[in-house]
Amino acid sequence: xxxxxxxxxxxxxxxxxxxxxxxxxxxxxxxxxxxxxxxxxxxxxxxxxxxxxxxxxxxxxxxxxxxxxxxxxxxxxxxxxxxxxxxxxxxxxxxxxxxxxxxxxxxxxxxxxxxxxxxxxxxxxxxxxxxxxxxxxxxxxxxxxxxxxxxxxxxxxxxxxxxxxxxxxxxxxxxxxxxxxxxxxxx
Numbered sequence: 672x673x674x675x676x677x678x679x680x681x682x683x684x685x686x687x688x689x690x691x692x693x694x695x696x697x698x699x700x701x702x703x704x705x706x707x708x709x710x711x712x713x714x715x716x717x718x719x720x721x722x723x724x725x726x727x728x729x730x731x732x733x734x735x736x737x738x739x740x741x742x743x744x745x746x747x748x749x750x751x752x753x754x755x756x757x758x759x760x761x762x763x764x765x766x767x768x769x770x771x772x773x774x775x776x777x778x779x780x781x782x783x784x785x786x787x788x789x790x791x792x793x794x795x796x797x798x799x800x801x802x803x804x805x806x807x808x809x810x811x812x813x814x815x816x817x818x819x820x821x822x823x824x825x826x827x828x829x830x831x832x833x834x835x836x837x838x839x840x841x842x843x844x845x846x847x848x849x850x851x852x853x854x855x856x857x858x
Contacts, residue, residue, distance in 0.1 A: 672700065672708065680705060681712030723801050726769060726778035735808040736777065737770045737849025738798055738815065738822070740789035743782070743857065753784035761785075766856065767792050774851025789814035810845040 672680070680698050683689065684705075689697075695705040727736070742756050742763040754762045764782035767789065771777060780796045793799055793815060802809050803820035816824045825842045826835040 672698065677708045678712060681709050681716075684709045721778060723769070723778055723797055727801055727805050727807060729771075729777070735772060735810060735845065736802070737772065737774075737846055737852070738767065738793060738802070738809050738811050739770075739846075739849065739853065740765050740767045740792065740814060741853045741856070742785050745785075753786055756785035759785070765789065765792060767796060767798060768852045768856065769798065770849040770852035772845070772848055774848045774855075776852040776855060779856065790816075790818060793818060810842055810849075812846070 676698065680694055683697070684691075684694055691702045691705045691709070694709070695702045698705065700708075742759050742761075743766055744761055744763045745754060746762070754764065756763055756765075763785040765785055765787045766782050767780035768776055769778040780792055780798075783792045783795075789812075799818045799820050799822065802822070807821060809815075809818075809822045811818065811822045811824055813824055813827055815822050816827070818824075823842065825839040828835070831839070
């Protein structure tokens with residue numbers, strides 16, 4: 672197969688999530704060859720993706736970005752316990768996203784098992800440290816509470832004074848456009 676056909680095969684796999692057997696049959700190649708072509712195409716795409724430091728070069732001191740994690744649903748069997756999210760009651764992978772205030776995605780993390788709490792991959796992938804180094808404010812959700820540094824989370828008491836409620840509303844207004852990054856990721 673030529674480069675164009677290999678790229679098309681990878682795009683079909685990413686868009687339609689067909690099995691390698693179906694891809695091979697559709698393109699007239701073996702299942703193993705379809706697997707290899709998709710794997711090679713994903714390696715090329717991954718090599719073009721910016722690192723976290725490159726993604727954070729645009730925002731300067733005083734700017735802010737939105738960091739959030741989401742569960743991307745997957746087809747898994749019950750035996751794959753690390754991928755089962757007790758919170759969402761389904762199998763999936765946790766992906767962290769850094770987005771501009773307008774919702775444009777800047778960086779996506781590698782997927783971690785679905786049961787992973789959002790703060791763990793944020794620390795492991797270096798998001799917390801990178802934002803601290805660049806002094807970038809991060810309005811984050813409650814799942815990132817305890818990140819410290821430049822992360823700001825909403826207040827969380829059952830009976831909040833009026834000014835805490837106003838702060839939480841303002842915090843939500845800052846974060847809301849950043850949620851568009853997940854809408855783009857999931858579509």
